[in-house]
Amino acid sequence: MAEIDIIAKLKESKLLGRSGSGFPTGLKWEMVKNEKAAKKYIVCNAASGEPKVMKDEYLLENHPQEIIEGIKIALQTIDNSSAYIYLRKDFYVKFKDILVKLTKNLPIMLVKKPGGYLAGEETCVCEAIEGKNPEPRIKPPFPTQAGLFGFPTLINNVETFYYVSQIAKSQYKNTRFYTVAGQAKNKGVFELPADWPIERVLKETGNWPKSDFFAQVGGGASGEVLLPEELQKPAGGPGAIIIYEKKKTACLKLMKEWAVFFLEQNCDKCTPCREGVFRISEMLNKGKVDGKALQDIVVNLREASFCGLGKIAGIPFSGLINKVCKSLLTENK
Amino acid sequence: MQITINGKQIAAVEGKTVLEIAMINGIDIPFLCYHSDLKIKANCRLCLVSIKGKRGLQTACSTLVEPDMEISTESAEINQIRKTNLELLFAQYKKSLGAWDFNPELLRLAKKYQIDLQRFSDRKKHYPKYQFGPAVLFDTSKCIDCRNCVDACHNQAVDFLEIREKETFFQPAPSQDKKTDCIYCGQCVAHCPVAALSAAADFDKVEKALNQKNKVVVFQFAPSIRTSIGEEFNLPYGEVVTEKIVGALKALGADKVFDTSVGADFTSTEEAKELIEKIQAGKGACLSSCCPSWVKYVEFFYPEFVHCLATTRSPQIILGGLIKTYFANKDKIDPKKVVVVSIMPCTSKKYEITRKELEINGLKPVDYVLTTRELAHLFKKHKIDLKTVKPEKADDPLGLPTGGGVIYGASGGVAESALRSAYLMMTKANLPKIEFTEVRGLQGIKKALIQMGDRTIKMAVVNGIGNAKTILEELKKNPKAYDAVEVMACPGGCIGGGGQPVPTYGAIRSKRAGSLYEIDAKEQGRIAHLNPVVKEVYRDYLINEKIIKTICHTKYASVKRK
Numbered sequence: 001m002a003e004i005d006i007i008a009k010l011k012e013s014k015l016l017g018r019s020g021s022g023f024p025t026g027l028k029w030e031m032v033k034n035e036k037a038a039k040k041y042i043v044c045n046a047a048s049g050e051p052k053v054m055k056d057e058y059l060l061e062n063h064p065q066e067i068i069e070g071i072k073i074a075l076q077t078i079d080n081s082s083a084y085i086y087l088r089k090d091f092y093v094k095f096k097d098i099l100v101k102l103t104k105n106l107p108i109m110l111v112k113k114p115g116g117y118l119a120g121e122e123t124c125v126c127e128a129i130e131g132k133n134p135e136p137r138i139k140p141p142f143p144t145q146a147g148l149f150g151f152p153t154l155i156n157n158v159e160t161f162y163y164v165s166q167i168a169k170s171q172y173k174n175t176r177f178y179t180v181a182g183q184a185k186n187k188g189v190f191e192l193p194a195d196w197p198i199e200r201v202l203k204e205t206g207n208w209p210k211s212d213f214f215a216q217v218g219g220g221a222s223g224e225v226l227l228p229e230e231l232q233k234p235a236g237g238p239g240a241i242i243i244y245e246k247k248k249t250a251c252l253k254l255m256k257e258w259a260v261f262f263l264e265q266n267c268d269k270c271t272p273c274r275e276g277v278f279r280i281s282e283m284l285n286k287g288k289v290d291g292k293a294l295q296d297i298v299v300n301l302r303e304a305s306f307c308g309l310g311k312i313a314g315i316p317f318s319g320l321i322n323k324v325c326k327s328l329l330t331e332n333k
Numbered sequence: 334m335q336i337t338i339n340g341k342q343i344a345a346v347e348g349k350t351v352l353e354i355a356m357i358n359g360i361d362i363p364f365l366c367y368h369s370d371l372k373i374k375a376n377c378r379l380c381l382v383s384i385k386g387k388r389g390l391q392t393a394c395s396t397l398v399e400p401d402m403e404i405s406t407e408s409a410e411i412n413q414i415r416k417t418n419l420e421l422l423f424a425q426y427k428k429s430l431g432a433w434d435f436n437p438e439l440l441r442l443a444k445k446y447q448i449d450l451q452r453f454s455d456r457k458k459h460y461p462k463y464q465f466g467p468a469v470l471f472d473t474s475k476c477i478d479c480r481n482c483v484d485a486c487h488n489q490a491v492d493f494l495e496i497r498e499k500e501t502f503f504q505p506a507p508s509q510d511k512k513t514d515c516i517y518c519g520q521c522v523a524h525c526p527v528a529a530l531s532a533a534a535d536f537d538k539v540e541k542a543l544n545q546k547n548k549v550v551v552f553q554f555a556p557s558i559r560t561s562i563g564e565e566f567n568l569p570y571g572e573v574v575t576e577k578i579v580g581a582l583k584a585l586g587a588d589k590v591f592d593t594s595v596g597a598d599f600t601s602t603e604e605a606k607e608l609i610e611k612i613q614a615g616k617g618a619c620l621s622s623c624c625p626s627w628v629k630y631v632e633f634f635y636p637e638f639v640h641c642l643a644t645t646r647s648p649q650i651i652l653g654g655l656i657k658t659y660f661a662n663k664d665k666i667d668p669k670k671v672v673v674v675s676i677m678p679c680t681s682k683k684y685e686i687t688r689k690e691l692e693i694n695g696l697k698p699v700d701y702v703l704t705t706r707e708l709a710h711l712f713k714k715h716k717i718d719l720k721t722v723k724p725e726k727a728d729d730p731l732g733l734p735t736g737g738g739v740i741y742g743a744s745g746g747v748a749e750s751a752l753r754s755a756y757l758m759m760t761k762a763n764l765p766k767i768e769f770t771e772v773r774g775l776q777g778i779k780k781a782l783i784q785m786g787d788r789t790i791k792m793a794v795v796n797g798i799g800n801a802k803t804i805l806e807e808l809k810k811n812p813k814a815y816d817a818v819e820v821m822a823c824p825g826g827c828i829g830g831g832g833q834p835v836p837t838y839g840a841i842r843s844k845r846a847g848s849l850y851e852i853d854a855k856e857q858g859r860i861a862h863l864n865p866v867v868k869e870v871y872r873d874y875l876i877n878e879k880i881i882k883t884i885c886h887t888k889y890a891s892v893k894r895k
Contacts, residue, residue, distance in 0.1 A: 133496060133503070138375055138395045268503040270376045274478060275421035279453060293452070296417045303390055304378045304414050 018159035020237035031144040035152035042083040047113040050219025055177035058189040070161030082107035136307035182242035198231040222312040225319030251325035272300040273310035334400040352393035366479035434531040468517035468680040475529035482521035514894040518626040518822040519680030519831015554676040557742025557827040560848035564834040565709035566719040571844030576724030594734030596652030597741040601861030603645040605754035625685035626822035636891030644886040653698030678830030704832025736853030737861040743846035744796035744826035745772035748819040760786040797824035
């Protein structure tokens with residue numbers, strides 16, 4: 001296939017990056033292609049750190065050929081390029097053999113993500129593959145300009161590469177892979193239209209709960225907390241929908257789990273995320289949340305954090321407390 | 334180009350950041366993790382500003398100016414964010430209030446943004462203190478995680494401080510890797526915005542000695558102090574306060590005050606002799622040895638060069654040795670009763686005086702080292718104001734240096750002073766020009782070819798130990814690449830030392846060094862070995878090789894991490 005063709009097709013398809021950030025894929029490919037450099041890199045990001053997002057694993061399990069096909073198309077499109085598949089540790093163990101087999105004789109290398117870090121952020125991925133501490137870099141330059149080892153780098157999610165192969169074959173029908181998890185009857189990964197409202201996804205998959213519930217939508221840690229009446233919009237982020245039945249859910253315990261996740265997974269580089277997440281966790285451990293402090297911290301996380309992880313880290317906490325468990329708030333003067 | 338900050342048109346230069354332009358124009362954008370010596374990290378998040386046309390807030394430290402940029406440095410939203418950030422950091426900083434070494438910047442910001450000092454509890458209450466040799470103290474419970482120390486240590490090519498995980502937090506900590514070790518330079522101290530890193534303080538021991546009737550407390554002060562300590566008393570950068578230091582030390586209770594620059598004149602004399610001997614014998618490069626961090630660096634990281642280090646002792650050690658021998662004899666004082674206190678710009682000098690091989694008749698040449706900041710603290714504690722104190726001249730017989738001894742405080746100064754003497758000793762001709770400007774300045778590596786009679790001396794001056802590797806690797810390949818190498822661990826030399834006032838950065842280093850060179854230019858005597866004091870001591874005391882060796886020379890050995 002002619003290379004201009006695929007970029008035009010990607011643009012025409014309006015495919016958005018499926019890591020959760022939603023950057024237009026065609027534009028990203030074009031940016032990397034147009035950079036002038038002696039060599040370029042392609043990275044397939046299979047290291048999303050968000051808990052309860054099952055779709056990357058599902059795709060690696062069921063469609064490894066299509067993913068490799070997508071990477072191959074990128075290799076053909078971007079001159080002087082070679083590729084890495086950057087895998088979460090458990091994915092590396094599970095899929096190493098099949099991926100090695102499929103990438104034989106191709107300039108594609110497998111890299112295992114260093115343990116413990118939430119190193120799925122693009123610039124963290126570059127740092128990690130270079131063997132450094134996976135901490136976010138200052139942008140600009142963006143990875144498309146100077147990414148891995150300082151060369152222009154195309155970083156796409158597993159699902160994005162899968163759909164590139166579908167688009168090349170003109171088989172893309174504006175779908176995405178949803179994960180339905182939590183207290184749902186029919187949990188799993190479902191390929192459905194990308195523009196469906198969350199409610200429809202749940203209903204069509206037989207997952208609309210009978211009792212009162214809330215959903216965390218996006219990822220299992222930083223996803224937004226939504227009440228049933230708020231599910232009229234399409235799912236954001238990496239497309240996980242986690243169901244929590246109100247009567248079965250201990251909000252404090254759930255939030256503590258989120259807090260532990262962020263404490264363990266953040267890189268501690270910037271003040272809002274390092275200290276802010278700690279203070280949220282501290283308040284949760286006391287069982288009482290100072291609403292003003294929480295609000296200040298959430299604003300700081302959103303507006304002042306260094307990277308995308310920090311910017312969204314406060315969202316689930318303020319959402320759950322304000323929408324579901326206001327009783328945890330101390331009296332505000 | 335033109336930009337607008339807070340509605341005001343400002344001329345800006347391409348390639349500069351918003352923060353740099355704001356600072357040049359006196360616009361107060363708060364920051365803690367920015368330092369012009371270090372790579373931009375943008376992690377404290379205090380310098381956030383809003384820029385028209387850009388989504389969200391941007392860190393001024395990491396944003397390059399663009400033509401017609403419109404920047405707002407303050408707004409209700411920005412100030413609220415700064416307030417919360419400061420509150421989040423203040424819990425750790427709180428413990429610095431009232432400590433002897435204290436950086437008031439965070440407190441200033443706390444007041445400006447009206448933060449609630451008690452909003453959050455101390456997250457690091459149980460964090461440990463580390464001491465690095467006798468030189469540096471790292472109280473990790475005060476650390477605000479800006480990571481400047483880690484980057485400063487990396488710039489020194491030491492990487493002793495690193496980011497390690499502890500209880501889910503990645504934070505600065507000393508490395509456990511036996512392949513690296515602290516060289517005590519104190520650049521971490523000089524770059525810490527909250528004094529979580531400080532010199533391992535000894536001023537209380539000095540106060541105690543001053544209170545003991547039977548002790549004769551003799552102070553000496555390093556060349557670079559005279560153009561830096563004024564900053565601690567709000568005097569302009571680079572202000573020369575030599576005689577005020579003497580007056581203030583006398584007010585503190587010093588029995589005698591001598592000038593370490595006189596010690597430097599002895600060092601130059603002996604080092605010039607060593608250099609000539611090495612050149613004539615074709616013994617390979619002569620490496621300077623005044624900087625104890627550099628000596629430790631060689632002993633630890635490059636033991637194969639230990640034999641190249643000049644055996645000449647550093648100025649404070651020679652002067653200390655002379656105080657406890659020559660001076661004590663002359664004034665008929667029991668050397669055991671003499672307490673020598675050095676005022677140094679340096680944390681590493683605290684380590685140097687513990688080296689066993691320097692002892693003379695079982696006595697340490699120097700008993701205590703105080704840094705510039707420690708002395709300033711001591712003056713303030715005793716209500717001695719350097720601004721108003723009566724100036725006095727340093728005491729005889731070790732109080733009158735040459736200009737060569739004074740420029741020791743700047744990178745290249747040791748080389749220049751030794752070259753002046755070596756030239757005269759070797760050629761017996763007059764110096765064509767006394768100033769070796771090729772070796773001055775703040776470049777990382779300075780090279781010069783110096784004609785001495787029929788020989789051309791290849792000289793390299795390394796400014797900041799991070800640059801030493803280049804020269805050492807060159808010497809490994811070609812031992813004749815250089816005849817003489819001066820290395821100062823701290824950028825700028827001692828005027829940028831780890832014990833100096835903060836902040837220390839390029840422009841301040843230039844001012845401090847510039848004033849040293851001005852002193853030199855005005856001096857009658859500028860050649861170390863021609864100093865009448867030096868001549869007198871060689872005539873009366875340093876009369877044979879054995880005693881010269883005892884007072885003026887030492888030895889080195891490779892070391893491993895303990």
